[in-house]
Structure formats: C-alpha cells, structure tokens
Amino acid sequence: MQDWKDKYASYIDKQQSSSTEQKPASGSRLTGELKTDLPELQARLGENGDLVVRDFLLFGAYPAAMLFFSSLVNMEQVREHVLKPLMAPPPGQSEVPEDTGGMIHYIWSTAVQVTQGTTTADLSALPQAAVKGDLILLIDGIPEALRMEMRQIEMRGVEQPQTEQVIRGPREGYVEKLENNLSLLRYRLQSTDFRIEISPLGERTQSRVALCYIDSVTDSSLVAEVMRRISLIHTDGILDAGYIEQFIEDQPLSPFPQVQSTERPDKTVAALLEGRVAILVDGSPFALIVPALFNQFFETVDDYTERFIMGSLIRIIRLIALACSLFFPALYVSVISYNPELLPTDFAVAISGGRAGVPFPAVLEVLIMEVSMEVLREATIRLPQMIGGALSIVGVLVIGQAAVGAGLASPITVVIVALTTIGSFATPAYNAAIALRMLRFPLILLAGMFGLYGVMIGTILILNHLLYLESFGVPYMSPYIPGKWRDLKDTLVRVPLWWMRRRPSFLHVRDTDRLPRSVPTAEIDQILRQGDETDE
Structure with missing residues (x-):
C-alpha cells in the first residue's frame, strides 16, 4: 500500500497528464470484451481506496469481473449471496445458456440471491450505479452488464427525537437512512x-x-x-x-x-x-x-394526545409565553424611559431605587443583558452536553448576580430578561423561536426611541409582514385571516376531536371529511350536526 507521499506524487502526475488526455465519450456502449470494458469502467471511476475489482470465472468456465465499492456494501453478503454461487459450477446437470438473454436470465433466476437488479448496455450509466452501491457484473462475450442492488450502510437505530421532546406519544424519531x-x-x-x-x-x-x-x-x-x-x-x-x-x-x-x-x-x-x-x-x-403556517409552529402532537381541556390550557400558556418573550423587554424599556406614571407608585419607587447606581440608560442596559443572554445560550448549545448544563447554571446565577452587584444592571432588568428567555423556551419550534428572538431587538430599539408608540409601530409592521406572507399559495396567518369557524376550532384552543370533523378548508383538499357523519353516541351526533350548521 502506498504512503501519502507516493499518493501525492502519483496524483500530481495524473493531473498533469490528464490535461493532454481526451476524456472518454459520455454515451459509449459496452463492447462485450472484458479486457476493453473493464479498464474503461475503471478509468471512469478513477482510483479509489474502497473500489474493489474481482476477476473470476463465472460457473468455472466464463471470464467475468465484478466491480463495487466496499464502503457501500456488506462484504459478507456479497461473498455468500453473489460471488460464491457465481463461482460454483452449475447446480445439477443444467447447462448455462450461451446467448446474452439466456445467460442473464439464468444468473438472475438460478444463481444470485438479490432482490432487485437490472441490465444495461450503456457504459456511461455504470459509474453512477457503482457510487450508489450497486454491484456491476461484466461477462466476457456479453455486451450487457448486470446491476445488482446490494447497498448497505451502517446507521444509528431509531431513537427518541432530540429536538422535539415527547410528553405523551410515540417515542420514535427519524434517522439518517x-x-x-x-x-x-x-x-x-x-x-x-x-x-x-x-x-x-x-x-x-x-x-x-x-x-x-x-x-x-x-x-x-x-x-x-x-x-x-x-x-x-x-x-x-x-x-x-x-x-x-x-x-x-x-x-x-x-x-x-x-x-x-x-x-x-x-x-x-x-x-x-x-x-x-x-x-x-x-x-x-x-x-x-x-x-x-404561523399557527403550526406553536402546536405540538401532545396537544392532541391529551384531553382537549388540558391541551387547550397548555396551548394558551404557550401563546402567552410567546407574547411575553417578544414584547416584555420593549414594554419595560418604553415604560421606564417614557411612561413611568403607568406603574403603581410603590413599584415605580422600587424600580428607581434599584436603578440608582446603574450608569446606562434602560434601553442600553436591556440590550447588553439580552446580547449576553444570547451569547450564553449559544455557548450552552455548542458545548458538550455534560458541560453545557453546568455553564448555564453558572451563567445565570453567578454572572447575573455579579452584574447586579457591580452596578452594571438593575435587579428588575435581570428578572425581565430571565422571564423573556424562559418564555422563548416555551416555543416548540426552534426556528420560530429564533425569529422571535431576532425581532425582539428592533422592538427594544423602537421602544428606546419612541416609547409605547415605537412598540405599537413595530407591532403593526410585524403584523403587516405576517399578513403579506404566503406558504405555497396559502396565507401565512390562516385560519385567523380570513377567519372561518370550521378552521378556528383548532387555533387558540382545541375543541374535542369529534368536533373537528372536516379538514382545513384553506388547503383545498379533495376529501374534506375526517369523521363519518354517523357516530355511535347520540350526544356526539347532535354536536356534529350543530358543527355542520355553523360550518355552512
């Protein structure tokens, strides 16, 4: 086996010589001569450490070659189910057909133990088949190659989802295969x-x-x-x-x-x-x-596996946490900077006493704390799991307390930022939570410049943007805008499953009914009839 110095030297030589060589034709066909087709196929694939070329005598009489990548197949299965039966003599007294069609049919029906395969006479299609994990069988005298699907890659087993926690429901997540x-x-x-x-x-x-x-x-x-x-x-x-x-x-x-x-x-x-x-x-x-749509990113499968009362309560709590994570810091900055009279007197006095030694204005103080929290959150995610938990505890307790003790932040600011961070964790979708975290900063800047008017302007701009968005032709704020009782049954709250008889209308589905019109219980049947009347 060559070392890397020799590999490097041979690679440079090939690169210099390849500039003068003519590339093989892209649409050439197999000639049926093994000594011609095999080198041509190897040249198209290039030199690879995991490329295996096995010359052998088919049924002990016909020259043949098999080509495959060892990293894409199970070598033991190739030996037992393909090479071993192909190299053995024909079973019994049967004779191997000499013609092309008969030979391929005999190999496929009698010798190899493979579930899927095909034949091709196009040489240019064989390299792509090999890199996908197929075995390529070339037989001398036959202008067709037999492709056998034997791809097998080691993958991790089915495990519990890592990014979506399961409270009540199946604990199976996707894998890479x-x-x-x-x-x-x-x-x-x-x-x-x-x-x-x-x-x-x-x-x-x-x-x-x-x-x-x-x-x-x-x-x-x-x-x-x-x-x-x-x-x-x-x-x-x-x-x-x-x-x-x-x-x-x-x-x-x-x-x-x-x-x-x-x-x-x-x-x-x-x-x-x-x-x-x-x-x-x-x-x-x-x-x-x-x-x-917007509503999907704040729903989970657990909302439907629980009873509708508990599912609705959890969903409302989640939406409240969403609003707090987006608007809490901006409202705090606007009230402290422009409208402190909106606060109760005792509470306003307590806040002003806590901010007595802070050298920064409220907007800069909140921005510094928010940026610090985002840096801490990103560092916690990227560190190994055993260290990340310890870092988050140290960051929240030690750094927050040190900032208050040093006069860099007031206690109420630390509380506001902590509540905001906790509220963002309640959003089930990670990418939707990032969007809210991004919009929090322009809202804080608008609140620092214009007070409550700035918060209102920022909120109107966000709502206008949401109303403008579409996803594959469906309005992003559906089913809120336009509102329809049939679709609003599964938004802020979740009604019982037997009441959601029809599929969402904004998807323009072919089959609108989820439940049959007749149900065994008379009370439920009456509820469904009332739902049908309101849908119409």
Whole structure:
C-alpha cells in the first residue's frame, strides 16, 4: 500500500497528464470484451481506496469481473449471496445458456440471491450505479452488464427525537437512512392512497429526495407546485433537508419560517392526513412539511394526545409565553424611559431605587443583558452536553448576580430578561423561536426611541409582514385571516376531536371529511350536526 507521499506524487502526475488526455465519450456502449470494458469502467471511476475489482470465472468456465465499492456494501453478503454461487459450477446437470438473454436470465433466476437488479448496455450509466452501491457484473462475450442492488450502510437505530421532546406519544424519531424513515411512515399510514415519489437531487451528491402525500386527500395543484420548485433546484449537493427548505420557501428574507421541519414521524403523518406534503432527504433525520403556517409552529402532537381541556390550557400558556418573550423587554424599556406614571407608585419607587447606581440608560442596559443572554445560550448549545448544563447554571446565577452587584444592571432588568428567555423556551419550534428572538431587538430599539408608540409601530409592521406572507399559495396567518369557524376550532384552543370533523378548508383538499357523519353516541351526533350548521 502506498504512503501519502507516493499518493501525492502519483496524483500530481495524473493531473498533469490528464490535461493532454481526451476524456472518454459520455454515451459509449459496452463492447462485450472484458479486457476493453473493464479498464474503461475503471478509468471512469478513477482510483479509489474502497473500489474493489474481482476477476473470476463465472460457473468455472466464463471470464467475468465484478466491480463495487466496499464502503457501500456488506462484504459478507456479497461473498455468500453473489460471488460464491457465481463461482460454483452449475447446480445439477443444467447447462448455462450461451446467448446474452439466456445467460442473464439464468444468473438472475438460478444463481444470485438479490432482490432487485437490472441490465444495461450503456457504459456511461455504470459509474453512477457503482457510487450508489450497486454491484456491476461484466461477462466476457456479453455486451450487457448486470446491476445488482446490494447497498448497505451502517446507521444509528431509531431513537427518541432530540429536538422535539415527547410528553405523551410515540417515542420514535427519524434517522439518517431514507428507507428507515419511509418505513416509519408506512407503519403509521397503511393506506393504498399513500404515495412516495423518489428522485435524485444534487449534481454531485445525487441525494435521494422523497415526496410524500396522500393521493385522495392532498390537492393535486399543491403536489405539482412542490415538484416544480424542487425541479428548479440546481446545486452541487443536498446534504440535509435544510438545503431544500432554503430553495423552495416563498420569502427567503423573512425571519419567519415558511417550511416546517420535524423529527417525529407521527407529526408528519398528522400533517399528511390534513392534506399537506412531506419532503424527506436521504442522510437527514428531519422531514419538511409544506405549506407551513404561523399557527403550526406553536402546536405540538401532545396537544392532541391529551384531553382537549388540558391541551387547550397548555396551548394558551404557550401563546402567552410567546407574547411575553417578544414584547416584555420593549414594554419595560418604553415604560421606564417614557411612561413611568403607568406603574403603581410603590413599584415605580422600587424600580428607581434599584436603578440608582446603574450608569446606562434602560434601553442600553436591556440590550447588553439580552446580547449576553444570547451569547450564553449559544455557548450552552455548542458545548458538550455534560458541560453545557453546568455553564448555564453558572451563567445565570453567578454572572447575573455579579452584574447586579457591580452596578452594571438593575435587579428588575435581570428578572425581565430571565422571564423573556424562559418564555422563548416555551416555543416548540426552534426556528420560530429564533425569529422571535431576532425581532425582539428592533422592538427594544423602537421602544428606546419612541416609547409605547415605537412598540405599537413595530407591532403593526410585524403584523403587516405576517399578513403579506404566503406558504405555497396559502396565507401565512390562516385560519385567523380570513377567519372561518370550521378552521378556528383548532387555533387558540382545541375543541374535542369529534368536533373537528372536516379538514382545513384553506388547503383545498379533495376529501374534506375526517369523521363519518354517523357516530355511535347520540350526544356526539347532535354536536356534529350543530358543527355542520355553523360550518355552512
């Protein structure tokens, strides 16, 4: 085996000589001569440390060669299920056909133990098949190659989602292997209407992208639009689902996400049942759900696995925490700087006493504390898990207390920033929480310049932007604007499941009914009839 110095020297020599050599034709076909086709295929693949070329006698009589990448297949399975039967004599007294079609059929039906494969006479298609994990079998005298799918890559097993905590529900999360992720969806959605479209994407990575939807539910125009946007992607590589998200979203400059990502198969199936489309990428443990609306980022699957009273209460608490994380620091700055008369006298005196030794104005003080908290939060995320927890405790207790003792911040400011940070943690979607954290800073600056008027101006600008946004043709603030009782049953509160009989109208689904019109209980049947009347 060559060392790296020899490899470097040979690489330089090849680079210098390749400039004068002519590249092989892109559309050449197999000649049927092993001594010609095999070197040509090796030249197209180049020198690779994991490229295996195995010369042998097929059935002990016919010269043949097998080519594959050892890093993409299970070597033991290749030896036992492919090489061993191909090198053994024909079973019994059977004779091997000499013609091309008969030979390939005999190998496929009698010798190899592989589930999928195909034949091709196009030499230019074989390198791409090899890098995807196929075995390439070349036989002397036959101008066709047999491609056998034997790809096997070691992956981590199905585990609990890391970014979405499960309170009550399935504890299975996506992994990096696309087949495993699709099996988790098939396991939960055992319907003949479930469709999966798989195609490669990326000029160099050729990553497999799966488009999932329910044919009898999802609007065909939505599926066509998703396919159109994906087809317009032209890039070298797709390494994660986040790459596709940045290419297909409607407004890339908006801080609000217009594509929902999830690590949970049950959440994906729930979205598919509503009439949405899911996108999965081989190598990524996340699925993308479109269209994604503002209301989705503050809902969890746990809201539906719990009873509707508890689910509604938790959702209201979550929305209150959202409002606090966005507006609390700006309201504090505006009231302290411009309108202290709005506070009770005793409380205003206590705040002014705490700020007596602080040398900064309120707006600068809050900005310093907010930036410090964001730096601490980012450092906690990037550090190893065992160290991150200790750092967060030290940062909150020691640094906060030291800042108050040194007169750099008042105690009420530390409390406001702490409550704001806790409120941002209540947002289930990480990317939506980042959007709120980004908007908090311009609101604080507007509050420092114009007081409550600045907070009002910032709020109006945010609302106007939300009303302007769309996700795949659906208004981002649906179902609030335009409001419809049929869709408002699952917004600020969640009504009982038997009351949500129809799917969301803004998705323009083919099948609108979730529940049948006849139910076993008379009281529930009466409630559904009342819901039908209000829907109309």
